[in-house]
Structure formats: structure tokens, C-alpha cells
Amino acid sequence: MRRKGLPKEEVLSSIRSLREKDVPWSRVLNSICTRPHPLAVEAFQAGIDTNLGDVRIFRGTHDIERRAVALMGTLLGKESCAGSLVSGGTEANLLAMYVARKLATQRRGGLTGPPEVIVAETVHYSVQKIFDLLGLTPRTAPVDKRLRMDVKAAEALVNERTIALIGTAGTSEFGSVDPIEALSQLALERDLYLHVDAATGGFIIPFARELGHPLPRFDFSLPGVTSITLDPHKYGLVNVPAGAVFFRDPALQSLISLDSFFARTPTHRTFLGTRPGGAALATYAVLEHLGWEGFVEATRTNYDTMGYLLDRLNARGYSLLLPPELNIAIVDLPAAVQVMELLERWDWIISVSKRYSNCLRLVVTAHVTRPVVDAFIDALDGAMTELGLVSCGTD
Template sequence: MQEKAWSREELEKALQEAKRRDMSYSSGRILSSMCTAPHQAGVEAFLRFLDTNLGDPGLFPGTRELERRAVAEIASLLGSGSARGFIVSGGTEANITALWVARELSGVTKPEVVLPETAHFSFEKAARMLRLRLVYAGVHGDSSVDVDEVRRRLSERTVAVVGIAGNTEYGGVDDIEALSELASEQGIYLHVDAAFGGFVLPFLRELGYRVRRFDFSLPGVCSITVDPHKMGLAPVPAGCILFRNEEFLESLQVESPYLSMPVQCTLLGTRSGASAAAVFAVLKSMGREGYRRVVEECMRNTLLLREELLRLGFRVREPWMNILVFEHPEVDAVVELRRRGWAVSRTRAGEARVVLMPHVKREHVEELVEVLREIAP
């Protein structure tokens, strides 16, 4: 570290330089991300609660109450009046926490988790940390898991089954209803990763789309990951882990003797009250109606892009939600788009993948179509 403090000008120059190199959501060129420009109410709440620490909630009972209310709102969106949980740093922490509970409850010595091969890589992190063996089940052509294969992969060591509501690459939704039946029948813990889909599917359903059930209304579902910092429009970091009831949390309790509460149940010790306040503020500022409007617009853009891609001779996967995957028989669209400054990602199978987040407006889609027209022969 340098000896003397920098002047404000020196610091400003360095920050500006860094900002100049970053991409911005407002450009409409970020098509690879599941995050977006946060809602202003969330930004303001985040700043106001910046100094709060939910690892020591006795000092910040007001912030703790905002977290409790935010969690209850998200739980009610996902079919439960009694689920409990926390605002966490994101989908990774939420998935780790869920598998941690599943393993603690099982008492199995060489635990295994059965999950779709489309699962997010956060499960690999969870598995390494928790010493779980991951047993992958294959998926159908629509990217949803083959439930028969899940059944075949179960063993006496299985401590959890994972289903996904909105998989990262395709937005695919597993048959959680069938997984719930299977889990109930076998007495196995079922975790649903709805990190992305949790703030999309309920609104798609309200908009009249046919949507698979995936939430606590299914009796086998023990926990759900859902990320406010994705389609929930909250500032990063903000994930949420929900458990069907309070009892699931007991297995996580660690004594926290020198703090204001006797026990902690979260992976993190010191944790952001700003995130919780921001999630609360965004939920209250949006309401179901606000989210429905956002999802409607994202889907309209997704379907518009799909139409245009088909017209240009691309092969397009049928979208489950606002994620579109496509490829061209002759051109590598990912390479061509990146060369022109568009951030797009690639699926493991090599296709181009774009996420039509709320910062991607109709005019951006139209610009993108012009570029695609140039690159498609």
C-alpha cells in the first residue's frame, strides 16, 4: 500500500478510468448476464442501510425486520405463508446452504446428491465444500431433467434431489411436480434452484403462459433458491434461500456467543443489511403488477428476436422464458457478435445464448437484428 493518502482527484481519476472500461447495462449490449440495472428504490435503500450488519441482528432490529418481511413476501410469491429463510449473497450461497441442510439432516456418511446435468456450477462448489458426490441425471431435448433417470440414480446414500426452475443455459424448467412426488415417496430432501425463474415464472403464469408448478405448493419441495439480484431487480448482492419451515434451519445453528443473538444459521457471519433493505424496497416499489409488466416486456422482446432469427435462417430453441438460444449452420454468431461489441455467451453445446433482461429494450433488439442480418449469409 502507498504511504500517503491519495488526493480526491487522484482517486477520482482511477475510479473513472475503471468505470470507462466497464460495460454498462444502459448500452443494451449486455446480453450474457442474468443481472440487470437495479431499481432506483433498491439503490437508495442500499445506500441508507450500508452500515448495517445482519450477522449481529440485535444491533439492527429494524433491518432484521425488513429482511423478515422481504423473505415473507418472496415466500408468498412462491406458494408459502410459513417458509423461513434469509437474504443471502446470491444463488451460490443459497444452493450451498440448501445442500448443507440436506446433508446435516440425513446423517449419511458418504452422501450423494442427484441433480440434472444442466445444474449451475454452484452445485459443484457446494459438493466440494460439503464433500458430496454429485450424481448427474440426463435431460430431454427441451433441457428438462429425465425424471426416470433421476429415479434410477437414487441410492441409500442420496441425501437430496435438485430440480431447476429456469436453468442457466436454456431457462428450462424441470418437472418439479414429478420430482416432488418422487421425493415424498422416497423420503428424500428436494431442493429447487429457481435462482433465475423464481422472479419470472409466477408472473408468466399470471400473464397466461402455461407454466410448470415448481414452488412450495408442491408438498415435496423442502427449499428454494431465488435471486432478487437477477429478475428481482435488486442491487447485487442479493439472493434468497427459503426453507419450507423453521425446523430446517435448526440444523444450521452455530453458537455466536459474543454477538447480540445466541445462534447464527447463515453461512456468512457479518452480512449485508443493505441487501435486505434493498430487496424490501424493490419488492414494495414493484408489486406483482410491476414485475408482471417487466416480465411481459422481456418476453415480448424474446419472442420478437425469435421471430427475426427464424426469418434469418437461424435454428432457435423454443424459449421457456426470456433466454434465447440459437445457432446458424454456417456462421459462428458468438464470435461475430462479440467482435461487434455485443456480450453474448455460449452454451456448453456451442450455441449462442442471450438473456433478454429488462435493460435490453426493443430498440436494442432491433439493432441486434440488423447486426444478425449482416452476419447471416
Template sequence: MTTRPSSSPYRTGSPPTENTLPTEHALSPQNTLPTGNALPEEGLPTDRVLADLAGLCAADHDYRDGTVFNSICSTPLPIAERVFAAHQQANLGDNRIFPSLPRAEAEVTAMLAGLMDGPGAAGVATSGGTEANLLAVLAAVRRHQRRFGDGVPARVLLGDSAHFSFDKIAALLPVEVVRVPSDQRLRVDTARLLPLITPDTALVVATAGSSESGAVDDVPAIAAHASAFGVPVHVDAATGGFLVPFARELGEPLPPIGLSVPGVTSVTLDPHKYGGAPIPAGHVLFRDPEDLAALRTASHYRGTFDHHALLGTRPGGALLATWAALRAQGRSGYREAVAGLWERRELLVRLLADAGFEVAPRPELTVVTVRHPSPEKLVDALERRGLIASVARRLGLLRLVVHWHQSEQQLRCLVAVLAEVNGGGP
């Protein structure tokens, strides 16, 4: 057993469990609930329920056990876990019972606005990037309707690399989505995107950290061109929001992605990814408070605040845990965490190259993609050994994600198993 690497972002708490990687991952019929799916007539004893729950969850992975290499989420910071557990009853939908929550939401908004170089920005806590993106598109649609009425289609431009949450959004909102191919670095091809922007475009979406490849779009170029036509730009930084600013401070050649970029009108962040907050914890920021005001839904109850998010009952415990994580880490804590992630990413890239794998394109954030004739077979073989990787299906690439729940030794074990299964293993 080894200890957590010195580059861990966690300042407190016990180290993750290290292990040698298993050869098989048990998925047995015994893991099913013996009582079936029916609601029991009489309540079961607590010990029985907990034993059944243990069986139900027996095949689950733990981020810290050295088997998870596909996730941009991780175990929350210890302080965030404590706060979340202590405030599970807190409801962001009822400010009279929980007056702390509107204040916490305003303070989290201010901290995230500072991170995105947008002091004075308005914001709202969400369940994650999907809801945050939906709210940003909805605000753009309402802005578009104020300018052009309902007769002009609300056209939204985005890259093929945009998150699939926009597929859901396109099915829910009155928008006409135009998708633009990616360039060789898997970013949206600006040479194809910019000529499509016209004065009646409702919104342009830029991605700051594709969940498939980690690619970061050229936000300044996109926003400069769009702003010349008065077209708003939304930056989906659900993956990169807690990575890009600190990587830039460390000297990495990444573009600015926040509200300091002229023309960027809204930004999505996900504290439950690289921010150390528990799930669900997302946020959306708006440069212009009027865009947030356009999302207002009046409450039916005297003294209860109007709503600006999609959800009514919202988990206040997640917001308070986010508040605690941001204050406990501070900029220096996140900067240290990102430095450690970049060290481990470079180690993984070197190990893969030494093992004969082609890493392509060069990773910009924490997603490492590998060209292989049969990435699905590699992932299936890894999973039979208890290791979780993924395939970016649209790209046909093996996808590996570096996170702070991994140690250097675990990354070495991963590549060793990859090399084994690639050399003729099952």
C-alpha cells in the same frame, strides 16, 4: 434517441440511454492505473483517485447502453439503488446495532414465501444463489446424517443442466453427486432421474430456469416421485423465481415450482436477478423451520443472534433494498414486467428466425439459445463491436438473454449485427 419501451418494469426513474451500436469496443492500455498496484505511501487527492477510477472502469458496460445481452442481472430498481446507497453501513451480522435487519429479513422471507406459495416457511438472506444452494444442500446433509448416521453417503441427484454452483458445493460438502443427462428440451431427463431415487438419497435438485438455457425442470413429477421415498427436493429458482410465478399468472404453460408442490422442501431465489434488487441479494426458503435450525452456528457474543447463513458480516443494505423493491413493485408490477419480457423475447425469436438463425430449443423463460456451427466466432465478432453475448459451452449454443434493460430497438440492432457478422463479417 428513443424512450424506454412501455413494457418497462420501472415505475419511476429516468429512461435508459439508447444508442446505435458501436463498431468497435475500445480496450486501450490507457485504461490501466498509472500508479500501479502498490498501496501509495501517502493518500492521493480525491480528484486524482476518481480520475484513476474512471480510467479503470472506462471499458465497463452499462446495462442500459444497449450492449449487454448475456446477463440475467440488471440495473436495480431506482428505489432499491437509493436504499442500498443510504444503508451501506448496515450489517446483518449485528442485530444489536441494526435491529431493523432481523425484522426486514423476516418480512422479506414472508414476501418470498408468499411468492413461492409457502406461507410459514423459514428463510435466510444470502449473497446469492450459490450460497443459497450450498445452505440447502448442507441442510439436506444434516437431515440425512440424523436419519442414517455418517456411514451412508449423502447422495445428491441433479441434472446436467444444474448450475455450476453445485460443482463448488460438491467440493466443499461431504456429498456424492450423481448427474443425470438432459432431455431434448434441455431439462433434466425425468425418465432417467426418477429410477435413481432411493430411500437413502439425501437430496434431489430440480432447476427452475437453467442459467444456460432457461429450461424449467418438471418439478411436480420429480417431487411426487421423491416424496414417495421420503426424499427432499430442492428447487434452484435463482433464475426463474421472479419469472415463473408471474408467467403462470399470465397463462404461460409452465409447471409450479414452489412450496405448494408436495415434496419440495427448499427453494433458492435471487432478487438481484429479475427482482430488481442490487447485488448481492439472494434468499433460501425452507418448508420445515427445522431444516433452517439445522444450519445454526452459535454466536460468541451475548445479545447477538446466532447465524444461519454462511457469511458472518452480511450487507444489510442489500436486504433493505430488496425489502423496498418487493414492496414498491408488488405482484402487479412484477407481472407487468414479465409480460414485457415475454413480448421482447418473442420479438427476438422472430427476428432471429427472419435472419436465418435456428432458435433451439423453444425458450421457456428469457434465455434464447441459437444453434450455429461456430457460436464462439459469433460472440467474438459481437464483442469486437462492443456487444456482449455468450456461448453455453456445454451445449455448444449461442446464448442471448432478454432483460428489461433492453429496448425493442436494441434487440433489432443486435440481430442486425449478428446477421452482418454471420454473413462474412469479422
């Protein structure tokens, strides 16, 4: 640290200069996050000094969080569900598994062996650190040809140590939606905790279903669903950090309990103590401003752009690994890593699966427009040509 500080304008100039290294959103096709809605930015700034970890001071901000949770509860089929704004999907999934473990301990009078959780091959990679932290053992079920959990195979993994199932409503890697309805039935039959990670698909599926897209239910309308992760900072158009976790029964959330040193300070129900109240303000503002119809239209636009991307890929001779369910396209491409690396040198950011190295992943969200698609297809063709790969057709 300098002994004598710099003038404000010099500091801001340095920040502007360093941020010029950031890739502009118009060249990003790998992110499920996007440029936040302008109202989210304004609302977040209005709560920049708030801390949801101290609701004795920030009473109104806490009320706003409660309202945001209720609004998202209606999205999940249960306005009265319990929930909290958290830092993102990882913390939400951690809290859900923490509750599952405590619940299993209570119900069974203690655990007789290492507790196990059944997941699909495509479960988000963050669960591994969660399992490490909580002492949980994953049992991994294979996926079907559409890269969705094989429920029959998952059922065969259930044993006396199984405490929970995790289904994913929109895998980050492929955009596949596990058969949550079948998992709900399995959870009821075997008395298991079912957590649904809808960080990717939670702000897509309800609106896409209204538009006629054949997507399954994943929410609390299914009686076996115990908890759900939702990420407003993805397709909810809110700025980072804004995740959320929801529990069917408020009694489940009460299993997350940490008292502070001080009288009259409420019990904390999240992993983080200090939490930015601006996230609650931003989430509430966007939900109230856009409403259901606004999110339907945003979803319609994303699917229209997705259709345009698929048409352009098809016209140029590229093939998909599988039909997309959400706004994620997986191109079956030889030498996909080399293509990705060359495109990144040209400041185009895409993804390639480490496990399936021929899978070039393209994500459509609010900042991906038709002109962005056109520019990207030209760049992709250029990369293929420069690498001497099979040339594609013409439009």
C-alpha cells in the same frame, strides 16, 4: 498503498475512467442480472453501514429482512416459510445441501457411505464446488429433448445413499424448467429432500403463469419441495449481492447453527457472518414498491421483447435449438464461439455453451429493449458476413 493519499476528485476520476472499460448494459445479452431498479439503489445506499451479522445493533434492518423474506414467501406459496437473504444462488444452494446432509445424518443415525444427490445434466455448475465442500457425490440424470430433467431416469438413480434431489426452475444455461411437480411426487414417495434452484426463474414463473404462459409450479404449494433458492438480484431488479434461501419448515433452517463468542449474540443461520443489510433494504423496497402487479407488467414487457427478438431472428433466417420457456433464447448457430468472440471485440456480450458449441445464448431482461434487439441483430448479421458464414435472409 501510497504514503500520502490522493485528492477525492482524483480518485473518483480514476474510477470513472476505469469504469469506461465496462460494457454498457445496452450491449449485454448474456446476463440474467440487469441495471437495478432506482429505488433498489436508493434503499441499498440507505443501509450502506449495516451488517445483518450483528442484529443486536441493526435491529430495524433485521426486521426489514424478515419482512422481505415473508414477502418472497408469498411469492413461493408459503408466507410462513423460514429464510434468509444471502450473497446469491451459490450460497443459497450450499445452505440447502448443508441442511439436507445434516437432516439425512439425523434421520438415518449416520450415513453408511458417501451421500449422493441426484441432479440433471443442466444443474448449475456451482453445485460441483458445493458437493466438493460437503463431501457429496452427484448422480447425474439425463435430460429430455427440451433439456429438462428426465424424472424416470432420475428415479432409477435413487439408492440407499441418496439424500436429496435438486430440480432447477429455469436453468442458467438454457432457461429450461425441470418437471418439479413430478420431482415433488418422487421426493415424497422415496422420502427424499427436494431442493429447487429457482435463482433464474423464481421471479419470472409466478408472474408468467398469470400471463398465461404454460409453466409448471415449482414452489411450496408442492408438498415434496423442501427448500428453494431465489435471486432478487436477477429478475427481482435488486442490485448485487441479493440472493435468498427458503425452507418449508423453520426447524430445517435451525440445522444451520453457528454461535459466536459473545453472550446475547444470536445464532447465525447463513454461511456468511457479515452480510450487507443494504441487500435486505433494497429487496424489501422493490417488492413493496412494485407489488405483484408491477412484477406482472415487468414480466409482460420481458416476454414481449422476447417475442420481438424471436421474430427478428426468424425473419433473418436464424433457427432456435428449442422453444424458449423463460426469457432465454438458444440460437442453433454454426461456429457460435467464433461469432461470440467477434461480437465481443465489438463490445457485444453474449454466451455460448461449452458443452453444446452450436448454442448461442441470448438473455432478455429489463435493459434489453427493442432498439437494443435491432442493434444486436445488425451486429450479428455483420459478424456472420465477416466470418464468411451462411448469410441470412432480409426482413
